[in-house]
Every structure is written in structure tokens, then in C-alpha cells.
Amino acid sequence: MVETRRRQIEAVASSLFREQGYAGTSVRDIARGLAIQGASLYAHVASKEDVLWAIVRRAADQFEAAADEADRATRGATAPGRLEALVQAHVGVLTIDVGQASVFVREWRSLSTERRARMGARRDAYEGRWRALIADGSRTGAFAPADAPLAATYLLTALNGIVTWYRPDGPLSPRAIAAEYVALSLRALGAGRP
Amino acid sequence: MVETRRRQIEAVASSLFREQGYAGTSVRDIARGLAIQGASLYAHVASKEDVLWAIVRRAADQFEAAADEADRATRGATAPGRLEALVQAHVGVLTIDVGQASVFVREWRSLSTERRARMGARRDAYEGRWRALIADGSRTGAFAPADAPLAATYLLTALNGIVTWYRPDGPLSPRAIAAEYVALSLRALGAGRP
């Protein structure tokens, strides 16, 4: 099960990168989590950075796919309704694998220059969806007039902050968090409940 | 000027820690920024972690002092008025030295176990001020009923996100950012302008 082993490596690496950062985690730390020797890891991966890259790419895929699905499910709805779906989608991906999400949010800057630039572009495009939706809602009067790019950044950093405190065994379920964060975000934009 | 040299070291270290993280920054990186040899740094500091500790402590001092001042200046005011002052104070400290603030927000977890625990307690007490103010405003009806701890976390992570994108030479002044973030935060809590 080559693919399964890769996933195990990435799962162990995700949680270590979340706890200690990419630079603060050694290849031997990751190997220890799999009960193998450090050098044995290279039977499965080409480099430490490849592991980071795989994690960050998969996370980006999931955020984009969830946003696509939210867009599709709310086509034609009002801006607040579409934003609600987008927030729920984002919180869902953040909480379903908080290690992976944390690496996407905080560790992508440790990528090599070229990969960092490519992922930066993807991240910017993703944030652009939020900017566009907020600008659209401001135009139609559904949201209070605001600096759409700044409001998008405000919302996204508030949401992404979830990776710093969320624990699956904590008192708040992902659904409860999403519900509160939807309410806070819609109000921040000056909209009532959709 | 022993004290001045320490400050120079901490300034260089702050911006490197912000860009590369604590673990991703070597003692020699810091020394290079001061045009001295790596080993020469130890004429001024006891360890790499002492530099991190000094930066994080100073930042904590400044956030607490700014919040004290905001509290004092708005004693007796409504919860929205007091929150406005608190947001302005927080954004002020974040932007006046974004390198230092970034280390406070993101790198404090790299402290040794004991120091990390001490700083965690200080950070929690600071967040407690926000929780208390939000709970107070919810009680008096100035804010929409909400989970006060969760709302405080939402606001603070949105604000702290400023360290990931703010540049002093960027298009938005600290005052402009603070004004927008006050409006977003008050609306998130269900309050109009104070």
C-alpha cells in the first residue's frame, strides 16, 4: 500500500508541523511517529519539502472543492446566503483535518521560492472568491458598504484562526463553530441572517 | 550602549523570526543582520531563546499597557465605546512594530516549556479582558447575545491576522485599518457605532 504509507507519513508530518512548525520538525521526528528509521523515510518521499508540498496542495484542493460545491449549491441565492455556505465550507475543511489545515494556513511560507509563489497565487485566487462575493453583496445593498478586500481578509483570518485552538475532542462541534462563525461574519458585513 | 545593542539584536531577530520563524532562523542569521560574527552575539545575549523571550515579553507588556490605557480612557462608557478603544489599542500595538507583534502572535509557542506556560497564562488573561467586555455588553443588551469566549477569539484572531499582511509602506495606514476593523468588529457583535 504505497499510497497508504504516503498518507500516513503526511498525517504524522501534518500534526508535527502544526505543533512545532516545518523548520522545527526533523525528518527523524516524522520517522519516529511511524516507528521507522529516519533514512527509511526516503524510500517513500524524495525530500522533506515534498511532504510539506503534498500536504499544502491537498489542503488547497479541498478548500477549492468545498468552495466550488458551496457556490454550486447556492447559485442564484442572495449574497448572505452564499456567504453562509462559503463560511460553512471553509470551517468544514479547517476542522475535518486541522493538522493539514494548520499547515496550509501557517507553514506554506516555508516552501521553496517557486512553490511558495505558486501556492501564493492559489491562495490569492481563493481569497479573491471572498472579495468578489463581498463586493457583490455591497453593490446590491445586502452588505454594508465596506472595503471588500479588507473585509475578506478580516473574515478569512478570523476563520483560519480556528487552526490555533480547535481540538476534535473539545467542547465545540464543527457545526456549532460554523454556526457561530456564520453569524459573526454576516453581522460583520452588516447583513442579518440570510 | 549595551541596552541599545540589545534592542538592535531584538529588532533584527524580530523581523527574521517573522519572516522565517524562530526555528528557521539561526543565530548566525541574526548576527549577519548586525554585521558581526555568530559567536559575538553571545557577548550580548545568553541564548537564542533569551532573545525570543525578551521580544515576546516586551510585546506582552505593550499590549497590556495599551489595553490599560484604553480601559482608563473609556471608564464608564458603553460596551461598544470601550470595545472600540480596545480594538484601536490592539491594532496600534500590532502595527507600531509588526515584527515584534508577529513574534508575539505566532512564535511564542517556541519558548521552552516553563516560559511557554507563563506566557500562555498572560495571553489568556489578556484574552479574558475581551471576553469580559463582550460578556458585559451582551448582558446589558449592547451586543447581540453570543458565545462571548468564542466571539472574543473570533475578533482577536481577525485582528492578529494583521501581522500576516501589514507592511508600514503599504496603502493602508494603521488608523485606516483600525477604523475598518472597529466597524467590522462592532457589527460582528451586533452593535451599531458607539
Add this chain to the structure above:
DNA sequence: CCTACCGATCGGTAGG
């Protein structure tokens, strides 16, 4: 603040 140096650890390779 410098030179010279220390043991430990880093990411990674060779060859099974």
C-alpha cells in the same frame, strides 16, 4: 567583538 573550536543534529545518499 574576534578566532578557533566543540558535540549534536540536520537533510540526505549508498548499498544492501
Add this chain to the structure above:
DNA sequence: CCTACCGATCGGTAGG
């Protein structure tokens, strides 16, 4: 996936 190993770099010390 293991053993054995590589050169480079790490934080830090000794002794000026």
C-alpha cells in the same frame, strides 16, 4: 525498510 555514513550547519564555549 535497515545500517552505515556524508558534508553542512546548528547553538554555544574558551580564551583572548
